[in-house]
Amino acid sequence: MKDVDQARGELVIQTIAMPKDTNRHGDIFGGWLVAQMDLGSAILASKIAKARVVTVAIEQMSFLQPVHVGDTVACYARLEKVGRTSMRIPVEVWVNRFMSDEEVRVTSAVFIYVAIDENGKPIPVQRR
Numbered sequence: 737m738k739d740v741d742q743a744r745g746e747l748v749i750q751t752i753a754m755p756k757d758t759n760r761h762g763d764i765f766g767g768w769l770v771a772q773m774d775l776g777s778a779i780l781a782s783k784i785a786k787a788r789v790v791t792v793a794i795e796q797m798s799f800l801q802p803v804h805v806g807d808t809v810a811c812y813a814r815l816e817k818v819g820r821t822s823m824r825i826p827v828e829v830w831v832n833r834f835m836s837d838e839e840v841r842v843t844s845a846v847f848i849y850v851a852i853d854e855n856g857k858p859i860p861v862q863r864r
């Protein structure tokens with residue numbers, strides 16, 4: 737059964753939550769989830785900028801529901817705004833609960849990336 741909401745954005749990463757990603761209580765680490773979101777949204781940001789990108793800020797991080805071992809974890813990202821050198825990318829994480837049809841939005845945040853040159857200096861993002 738799907739949440740009333742729908743995932744917004746394009747699927748940028750999909751993986752499975754594994755036992756190695758848990759804390760001592762067997763729950764999935766928030767930090768592991770943030771890493772998946774960062775990886776996924778960086779793929780979108782570098783595709784848009786056609787350049788190297790770095791994460792400059794993460795805003796509005798909300799952990800809404802727990803993630804369990806065995807859940808399929810899917811990150812969806814979309815471009816909200818292009819500045820001069822920065823891109824604002826909201827990211828949602830949805831899980832498909834193991835052995836069920838249940839799909840739940842578990843996390844959301846806004847990642848901000850800056851396009852950089854080979855010296856790590858900001859460069860303009862070309863608007864298309």
Ligand SMILES: CC(C)(COP(=O)(O)OP(=O)(O)OC[C@H]1O[C@@H](n2cnc3c(N)ncnc32)[C@H](O)[C@@H]1OP(=O)(O)O)[C@@H](O)C(=O)NCCC(=O)NCCS
Pocket residue numbers: 790791792793818819820821822823848850852856857858
């Ligand atoms: C990202 C980085 C290159 C920016 O350099 P900078 O000299 O601060 O550049 P600027 O002040 O010109 O800012 C660049 C853009 O980032 C935006 N920005 C900077 N700090 C920001 C913040 N905290 N939140 C949101 N946007 C921010 C600026 O508004 C600007 O956007 P615009 O060009 O679209 O108007 C530099 O801060 C850096 O290298 N940070 C480390 C990044 C990193 O290693 N990330 C991985 C962490 S492990």
